[in-house]
Amino acid sequence: MSNYESAGGRLVTPVTLFLGALVAIAGYFVLMRFLFGIGAETPFGAVTNLNDGYSWGIWVVYDVVIGTGLACGGYALALLVYVFNKGEYHPLVRPALLASVFGYTLGGVAVMVDLGRWWNFWHILTPGYANPNSVMFEVAVCIALYIHVLWLEFSPTMFERWGWSNAARRVNKVMWVLVALGCLFPMMHQSSLGSLLIVMGAKVDPRWHTMLLPALFLLSAISMGFAVVMFEATLSADGFRRPRETPMLKKLAVVLSGILAVYLGLRFADLGWRGQIPALFQGDFLARMFWLEIALFALPILLFSRAAWRGSPQVLFAGSVSMLLAASLYRVDGFLVAMTPNGDAFHYFPSVPELMVTIGMIAFEVLAYIVLARVLPVMHGHAPVHGASKAAAVPAGD
Amino acid sequence: MTVSRRNFLRGAAAGCTAATAAVVAPAPAEARGNKELPPEAVGLLFDATMCVGCKACVVACKEANGLPIQVPMERAYEDPSQALSPTSFNIIKMYKEGEAKTKDVEQDGFSFIKRSCMHCVDPGCVSACPVQAMTKDAKTGVVSYNADACIGCRYCVMACPFGIPKFDYDKAVPEIHKCQLCNHLWKEGRFSACADVCPTGATIFGPVPKLLAEAKRRQAMTPGEVAKFPRRSTETGDQTKEKPAAKYVDHIYGEKEGGGTQMLMLSGVPFDKLGLPKLPERSYASMSETVQHTLYDGLVAPAVVLGGLLAATYRSSRKKGGSEEDSHE
Ligand code: SF4
Ligand code: SF4
Ligand code: SF4
Numbered sequence: 001m002s003n004y005e006s007a008g009g010r011l012v013t014p015v016t017l018f019l020g021a022l023v024a025i026a027g028y029f030v031l032m033r034f035l036f037g038i039g040a041e042t043p044f045g046a047v048t049n050l051n052d053g054y055s056w057g058i059w060v061v062y063d064v065v066i067g068t069g070l071a072c073g074g075y076a077l078a079l080l081v082y083v084f085n086k087g088e089y090h091p092l093v094r095p096a097l098l099a100s101v102f103g104y105t106l107g108g109v110a111v112m113v114d115l116g117r118w119w120n121f122w123h124i125l126t127p128g129y130a131n132p133n134s135v136m137f138e139v140a141v142c143i144a145l146y147i148h149v150l151w152l153e154f155s156p157t158m159f160e161r162w163g164w165s166n167a168a169r170r171v172n173k174v175m176w177v178l179v180a181l182g183c184l185f186p187m188m189h190q191s192s193l194g195s196l197l198i199v200m201g202a203k204v205d206p207r208w209h210t211m212l213l214p215a216l217f218l219l220s221a222i223s224m225g226f227a228v229v230m231f232e233a234t235l236s237a238d239g240f241r242r243p244r245e246t247p248m249l250k251k252l253a254v255v256l257s258g259i260l261a262v263y264l265g266l267r268f269a270d271l272g273w274r275g276q277i278p279a280l281f282q283g284d285f286l287a288r289m290f291w292l293e294i295a296l297f298a299l300p301i302l303l304f305s306r307a308a309w310r311g312s313p314q315v316l317f318a319g320s321v322s323m324l325l326a327a328s329l330y331r332v333d334g335f336l337v338a339m340t341p342n343g344d345a346f347h348y349f350p351s352v353p354e355l356m357v358t359i360g361m362i363a364f365e366v367l368a369y370i371v372l373a374r375v376l377p378v379m380h381g382h383a384p385v386h387g388a389s390k391a392a393a394v395p396a397g398d
Numbered sequence: 399m400t401v402s403r404r405n406f407l408r409g410a411a412a413g414c415t416a417a418t419a420a421v422v423a424p425a426p427a428e429a430r431g432n433k434e435l436p437p438e439a440v441g442l443l444f445d446a447t448m449c450v451g452c453k454a455c456v457v458a459c460k461e462a463n464g465l466p467i468q469v470p471m472e473r474a475y476e477d478p479s480q481a482l483s484p485t486s487f488n489i490i491k492m493y494k495e496g497e498a499k500t501k502d503v504e505q506d507g508f509s510f511i512k513r514s515c516m517h518c519v520d521p522g523c524v525s526a527c528p529v530q531a532m533t534k535d536a537k538t539g540v541v542s543y544n545a546d547a548c549i550g551c552r553y554c555v556m557a558c559p560f561g562i563p564k565f566d567y568d569k570a571v572p573e574i575h576k577c578q579l580c581n582h583l584w585k586e587g588r589f590s591a592c593a594d595v596c597p598t599g600a601t602i603f604g605p606v607p608k609l610l611a612e613a614k615r616r617q618a619m620t621p622g623e624v625a626k627f628p629r630r631s632t633e634t635g636d637q638t639k640e641k642p643a644a645k646y647v648d649h650i651y652g653e654k655e656g657g658g659t660q661m662l663m664l665s666g667v668p669f670d671k672l673g674l675p676k677l678p679e680r681s682y683a684s685m686s687e688t689v690q691h692t693l694y695d696g697l698v699a700p701a702v703v704l705g706g707l708l709a710a711t712y713r714s715s716r717k718k719g720g721s722e723e724d725s726h727e
Contacts, residue, residue: 051534052482052564055552083710084663116550116572123529129547136528136553138694176715180707184700188693195689199522199557200655201682202675211689268586342561342675 004157004377007240011371019367026360030113031351038116048354053346054336058358061335065193066328067361068143069224071103071308073232074150075186076225080255082179089248091380094157095236096229098378101150102365108147110361111140135195138188146185155176161376183371190221197334205286205338207279212270213334219263220327226256227300227323234317239370242379249316253304256323260301264294289333296326404465430687432657432680433520439539440579441517441660442593443609445616446667447644448600448627449510451490455592455601459488459514462591473488474703484564487577488514493672502644509665511672512601514592515562515577516652516659517541518681525683526557533545535581539606539660542578550574559656559675559682564615579660594630604632606660613650619643629683649705657681 032040033047040047050057062199073096080086081093108270112118123129125141152171159168171178194217197204230249237244271277280287300319309315336348352360373379401453460467465485482489491513494504521541529550534541543563550572554563566572580590588594602609612628619625623643631634644666651669652659656677663669670676693699698724 035570037567037569037572040570041568048567050552050567052555052561055555055565082714085710085714087714114551116552118546118550120529120547121548123547123549129529131528131530132694133525133683133690134528134553135686135690136526136551138690140528176711177708179715180704180711183707183711184704187703188700191469191688191693195686196553198689199526199682199686201522201559201685202677203556205557211685214689214693295560342559342673 004160005379006161006375007236007242007373007379009240009374011374016367016370018381019363019370022356022363023367024362026357026363029357029360032353033113033357038114042353044353044356045351046353047351049348049351051346051348053341054339054348056149056335057348058354059110059114060352062328062358063114063361064107065331065335066109067103068107068193069190069221069327069331070228070324071100071107072186072190072221072225073097073228074100074153074225075182076222077229078179079222080252082176083183089252091241091245092229092233092252094249094378094380095373096225097150097154098157098372099228099232099365101154104143104147104150106361106365108143113357123202135192135199139192139196139303142185142189142192146182149178149182149185153182157376157378175231185328186221187218191215191218193217193221193331194334200339203339203341204334205340206274207271207276207286207290208334208338210270210274212266216263216267216270216330219259219266223256223259223263223323224327226252226259227320227327230256230316230320231232231324234313234320236379237313240373240379244313246311246313246316249313250307250310253300253310253316253319256319257301257304260297260323264297264301277287286333286338289329289337293326293329293333296322297359299326315350332353422562429505430684430691432684435485435519435658435660436535436539438537439519439606439660440589440604441539441606441609441662442514442579442590442603443613443662443664444512444601445613445627445644446509446511446600446663446665446672447646448598449490449512449601450598451492451510452597453490454595454597455512456486456488456490456572458591459577462583463487482513482562482564484566484573485660487575488512490669491673495669495671504667504671507667509672510542511663511665511668511674512592513560513673514661514700515541515579516560516661517579518656518659520657520681520683522557522559522681522683522686523554523563525687528553538579538581540579540581541576542581543574543576547572548574557682559677589631596630599627599629599636599638602631604628606662608632609662610650610653613653613664616643616652616664617646617648621645639727654679657684 029042029047032042039050046056048057048059070212074093077089077093077096080091112121115121121277124137125144153175156168157173159171161163179388189312191214197213198211201209233249236242262338271280280290299322303315303319303322304310454699457467459465465487489512491508491511493511497503497510498508500507502509504679517539518541519539521532521534524534524541528551529547529549531544532541532554533544550565552565554574555565556654563574563576565574580588583591590603593601596602612632621643623640625643626637626640629638644665646664647668649669651663651665651674652661657680663674665672
């Protein structure tokens with residue numbers, strides 16, 4: 001038997017109903033998008049505000065580029081547990097994996113919603129059509145493979161629930177191969193998500209455009225992975241009334257600080273090398289955005305610098321939120337804010353329907369996480385704090 | 399814990415250094431340089447000093463490509479195509495400064511500029527397109543689009559430094575639209591409609607080396623010196639009447655920009671004032687592909703990394719005594 005258990009609790013609560021409503025609203029706009037086009041008018045405004053200057057909006061930048069970064073928890077922990085052999089973090093693996101499965105699968109769904117000619121999607125995986133010189137080709141192939149690996153990595157959890165212990169055993173036998181692949185693929189596509197910007201050249205402000213984009217995106221994706229693990233562990237400890245994993249998160253905070261320091265060092269070294277340091281003090285809007293990013297990246301290092309501070313769940317939570325905002329802002333800046341299209345004056349800010357689709361995707365993710373954590377054995381087996389039986393557990397949000 | 403941190407940081411630093419080294423210092427042999435001009439490359443030469451802003455080329459382009467004109471034909475020059483769009487592959491824009499009195503002068507002057515696909519020698523759109531829906535003809539260098547292959551990802555839109563590919567945002571079955579140098583007219587013995595119709599010879603069609611030679615000839619002239627200039631195409635022998643040479647800025651736009659383009663431009667007003675981007679000589683496509691090829695050629699680097707990962711995960715899976723519960727337990 002496994003030493004994991006489900007969180008238990010009721011499935012229908014005000015919170016889950018509210019999330020369900022958000023998903024339904026998003027569903028309506030997605031339907032409009034497929035019937036009339038990604039920029040079509042609806043009674044609530046255009047489906048998206050995309051234009052030929054900003055042809056990629058939040059559906060790409062949030063749902064895919066940031067969303068898969070947020071879904072790097074499974075990857076970051078696998079690196080730590082299996083590659084750097086830190087078994088003590090093991091209890092965090094399954095919940096993180098669950099979030100990764102969803103983050104990536106929904107990223108894949110978001111791509112299909114965003115693609116103008118989605119029915120041709122298979123071309124990207126088909127020799128004769130596929131263009132290996134394209135960064136997007138690498139991203140697409142790699143994410144497609146990784147989604148499969150993630151589901152396989154997660155499958156023993158489902159098999160256990162259904163009582164298929166043979167199937168679970170069989171997958172677990174080759175788990176080490178899956179885990180290795182599950183470490184390789186994110187390394188490849190999380191860096192490539194940064195490389196997507198290289199061909200855009202002068203359109204991306206030189207404070208963001210560098211040949212080091214792949215390295216910077218990869219490092220920040222790994223730190224997003226650790227931050228999201230801390231974030232989720234704190235939230236689900238409260239939400240599902242489970243014991244906190246503070247001692248482990250404390251150590252994780254140190255790891256996270258280390259990666260952030262490397263990231264910041266690399267970023268400034270690169271800016272110095274390319275002579276961009278004076279541009280950071282120009283005082284323009286982009287310079288302010290840059291320093292905001294840096295402050296958000298540096299704050300966790302400061303917060304986690306003292307053992308006493310790291311021991312506080314609030315500090316851990318604040319540090320992880322700062323880190324998640326930092327890496328998200330880095331991606332939004334690179335793809336949207338620091339982007340100046342050539343030609344006519346283009347503007348982009350997401351429309352209401354566009355935002356609702358993204359919010360609906362997030363709502364779906366949270367909803368699915370709550371439902372699955374309640375029914376599947378993903379939580380590490382502790383003695384429950386608030387009474388032993390599932391019936392006694394209080395649902396989140398009541 | 400200190401030990402674990404040190405180990406981890408060492409690992410992270412090593413990984414990072416490797417990634418950085420791979421990205422920053424690719425062996426010169428691996429770096430992909432700019433692409434070369436195709437052997438029979440054809441293109442356009444636009445000379446802003448000869449353009450009178452009549453927009454005959456805008457109309458001709460629409461006619462040649464079956465695109466709608468938004469106002470009655472007799473007033474077609476008023477077509478409100480303010481910008482390139484899915485139904486406008488070619489526009490003439492105006493530059494005005496101060497009192498806008500003198501043509502082809504930066505201060506208190508004005509100028510016209512043609513905007514259409516530059517048919518880049520090393521196009522970003524072609525490099526970016528994941529499904530080879532954007533292709534560059536190996537002989538003529540014309541960059542064209544195939545809707546049947548396209549997945550509508552709009553990476554070409556994002557990758558083009560000139561803002562050329564246009565997408566149908568309000569259609570359930572969208573396509574990308576752009577100038578394909580009128581290569582569909584070639585079988586009728588015709589060539590780019592915009593050049594064919596231009597009354598002043600401001601836009602001419604021809605093999606790129608000839609266009610470049612003509613551009614250099616014009617730049618070498620003393621302003622005011624009278625000469626004849628080719629009209630329509632360098633190949634048809636059409637000539638303008640004798641007219642005085644203009645005063646040009648010392649730059650042939652497209653000769654070097656972003657690895658060169660098959661549409662070349664001359665002007666009296668600096669090109670950045672006319673809305674053309676300042677681009678380095680190295681194409682962005684070559685930078686992007688250098689990174690991709692350094693990291694992924696032959697899948698060597700990923701295979702090496704995977705080998706290391708497999709060794710590590712195998713070791714850590716055995717450590718717990720090899721029970722089937724080892725991996726995610
Ligand atoms: S101008 Fe733009 S669309 Fe035309 S070939 Fe160059 S990159 Fe492609
Ligand atoms: S929109 Fe079509 S042509 Fe443009 S890059 Fe994507 S698949 Fe290629
Ligand atoms: S070559 Fe043809 S399609 Fe291109 S701008 Fe000229 S007329 Fe239009």
